Amino acid sequence: MEEFFDPLSLARWQFGLTTLYHFIFVPLTIGMALMAAIMQTAWYRTGKDTYLRLTRLFGKIFLINFAMGVVTGIVQEFQFGMNWSEYSRFVGDVFGAPLAIEGLAAFFFEATFIGLWIFGWNKLPRLAHLACIWVVFIASTLSAYFILAANAFMQNPLGYTMNTERGRAELTSLWEVLTNPVVIAAFPHTIFAAIMFAATVMIAVSAYHLRRKQHVETMRPALKTGLWTNVLAFIGVAVSGDQLSLAMVDAQPMKMAAAEGLYETTNSASFSIFTLGTPDGASELFSIRIPYLLSLLSTHTLDGEVEGINDLQAQYVTQFGPGDYTPIIWITYWSFRWMIGLGAVSALISMIGLWMTRKKAAEMPERRANIFWRTLIWSAPLPLVASLVGWVFTEMGRQPWIVFGLMRTEAAVSPNVAGWQVALSLAAFTLIYGILAVVEFKLILKAAKEGPPEIEASGEDSDDSHLAIVY
Numbered sequence: 001m002e003e004f005f006d007p008l009s010l011a012r013w014q015f016g017l018t019t020l021y022h023f024i025f026v027p028l029t030i031g032m033a034l035m036a037a038i039m040q041t042a043w044y045r046t047g048k049d050t051y052l053r054l055t056r057l058f059g060k061i062f063l064i065n066f067a068m069g070v071v072t073g074i075v076q077e078f079q080f081g082m083n084w085s086e087y088s089r090f091v092g093d094v095f096g097a098p099l100a101i102e103g104l105a106a107f108f109f110e111a112t113f114i115g116l117w118i119f120g121w122n123k124l125p126r127l128a129h130l131a132c133i134w135v136v137f138i139a140s141t142l143s144a145y146f147i148l149a150a151n152a153f154m155q156n157p158l159g160y161t162m163n164t165e166r167g168r169a170e171l172t173s174l175w176e177v178l179t180n181p182v183v184i185a186a187f188p189h190t191i192f193a194a195i196m197f198a199a200t201v202m203i204a205v206s207a208y209h210l211r212r213k214q215h216v217e218t219m220r221p222a223l224k225t226g227l228w229t230n231v232l233a234f235i236g237v238a239v240s241g242d243q244l245s246l247a248m249v250d251a252q253p254m255k256m257a258a259a260e261g262l263y264e265t266t267n268s269a270s271f272s273i274f275t276l277g278t279p280d281g282a283s284e285l286f287s288i289r290i291p292y293l294l295s296l297l298s299t300h301t302l303d304g305e306v307e308g309i310n311d312l313q314a315q316y317v318t319q320f321g322p323g324d325y326t327p328i329i330w331i332t333y334w335s336f337r338w339m340i341g342l343g344a345v346s347a348l349i350s351m352i353g354l355w356m357t358r359k360k361a362a363e364m365p366e367r368r369a370n371i372f373w374r375t376l377i378w379s380a381p382l383p384l385v386a387s388l389v390g391w392v393f394t395e396m397g398r399q400p401w402i403v404f405g406l407m408r409t410e411a412a413v414s415p416n417v418a419g420w421q422v423a424l425s426l427a428a429f430t431l432i433y434g435i436l437a438v439v440e441f442k443l444i445l446k447a448a449k450e451g452p453p454e455i456e457a458s459g460e461d462s463d464d465s466h467l468a469i470v471y
Contacts, residue, residue: 005419008410011083014426016395018079020388021433025069025440027387030144030191031198032062033137037130038225044130050218053452058202059117059133060447066114068440083422087402087412094160094171095150098178102146110139144194145187152183154403155394156251162406169406182251185244192236193343193390196383199233200346202226203353204380205448211373215451223357223376227350230383234347241340242297249298252404254312254325255397258332260294264308269294273337320405327399335393342386349379 036059043051080088088095116124117132124132153159159176160169171177206223209215249256257263261275271293295304309326316325356372402409 005423007083007417007419007422008413010419010422010426011079011413011417012409014083014422014429015079016392017426018429018433019395020391021437022069023388023391024384024437025065026144027190027194027197027384028065028201029062029069030137030140030194031196032058032065032201033133033140034195035198035202035225035229036062037133037137039222040130040133044126049455050221052455053215053218054222056455057205057447057452061201061205061444063114063118064440064443064447068436082425083414083417084402084412085414085417087407089168090407090412091153091160091169091403094153094157094169094177097171097174098146098149098153102143102150106139106143106146110136110143113139141191144190145183146178148186148190149178149180149183151394152180152186153177154401155398156180156182156247157403157406169403181247182244185240185247189237189240189244190387192233192240193383193387195233196230196237196343196346197387199226199230199350200380200383203230203350204377205451207373207376208448209451211370211377218452223353227353227357230350231347231354234343234350237343245297246300249306252398253307254309254316255327255332256298257307257309257312258327258329258397259336259393260306261329261333262294262306262308263310265305265311266308267295267305268292268303269298269306271297275333323400323408325400327397332393332397335389335396339386339390339393342382342389346379346382346386349375349382 036055039051039055039058042048043055080092113132113135117129117136120129120132157169158180159171159173161172162168163170202222203226206219206226209219210223245256260269260272262269268291270289270291273288273290275287275289292302294306296302298304298306309329313325317323353372353376398404400408400410402412
């Protein structure tokens with residue numbers, strides 16, 4: 001029973017679940033803001049009502065999701081003081097700086113222009129109103145940047161000095177924190193992944209209506225836009241992911257060794273697509289490998305040296321003292337592959353979709369068409385799940401550190417919070433978040449099924465209050 005109410009384990013579960021739950025909303029908020037901005041730009045340039053209807057449809061989905069993201073994000077930050085007070089005391093001076101900028105600048109900036117966008121229809125000039133949604137997208141990406149900068153400090157601490165008298169890290173250079181090589185690489189990777197998820201949601205909504213032959217003329221351009229956006233965003237994910245892996249190899253070689261399950265330092269290292277073996281790496285039962293690929297990913301050379309888990313463990317014992325510095329290998333190994341695999345499958349489905357919807361293949365047999373539309377609809381969550389397991393890899397691969405090389409996770413938990421208190425709040429949050437998830441899903445599903453709203457032929461609504469209610 002004592003192990004069940006271990007404050008450290010419960011606090012880790014609570015923060016992990018809260019973070020993953022919050023991140024369900026983050027990529028859709030960022031990506032859908034871009035989709036709405038693109039549709040409204042198309043309406044501004046062409047004057048076609050099709051794009052205005054799509055703006056309102058995907059704008060509505062964006063706003064529903066944004067509201068849920070705010071609620072879950074606030075609770076997540078409260079946990080630093082609730083369950084991780086020692087962590088907050090140790091790095092609050094550094095970690096709090098980018099979070100404060102995100103809250104005071106980017107978030108309020110975003111919220112202000114969302115209000116202008118919602119209530120500015122037919123009140124603001126068209127160009128000014130269009131600028132509002134683009135500002136919302138830019139502000140949401142800046143918000144993500146500052147949060148990623150805070151996380152990058154946990155992965156690769158820079159811009160600080162240790163105050164030995166007070167036993168805490170203190171900020172010396174905000175510029176170093178904000179230009180950490182890890183955040184420079186992680187930021188585009190995260191944004192492109194968010195755009196992929198928004199694109200697949202747009203694809204799914206379009207496919208739902210096209211399968212039923214509803215709003216055909218409106219949904220065709222939405223489908224094409226979503227398919228192309230997903231493919232192009234995946235290219236961005238792949239390129240930025242390559243840069244992020246280089247940054248991680250430099251900052252946390254143990255994480256990248258664990259991602260491959262590589263125990264011995266190796267030159268010309270291969271990358272395993274699928275491996276079965278013993279947990280300690282002593283015996284490999286079966287493996288499918290691509291020669292030289294791991295060295296290429298880690299060093300950009302075919303014969304580059306990739307450090308192994310055993311050598312790094314010995315190095316860390318010498319550097320940091322006795323202890324096990326190896327993350328849970330099966331989690332890092334498989335989460336890394338699920339992240340890559342799900343993203344690639346999503347892009348592949350979109351490429352097939354582009355081929356299937358070309359002019360000559362427009363008329364498909366009914367059976368094939370049903371399979372095609374269903375595949376597009378059910379593939380919507382793939383980029384989201386890829387992002388979630390990517391965050392599992394990022395955070396679990398850093399263990400046993402909460403701040404790499406500075407503070408272990410076990411030392412960061414609040415000392416005066418009992419296990420039963422954490423368990424109670426974990427149960428409460430799980431229940432509340434479960435209810436909110438159902439509400440969120442039903443609202444978005446309802447908006448998606450209703451489709452693009454009807455508008456007057458001129459493209460203008462005579463009743464502005466109606467727009468406020470719609471949004």
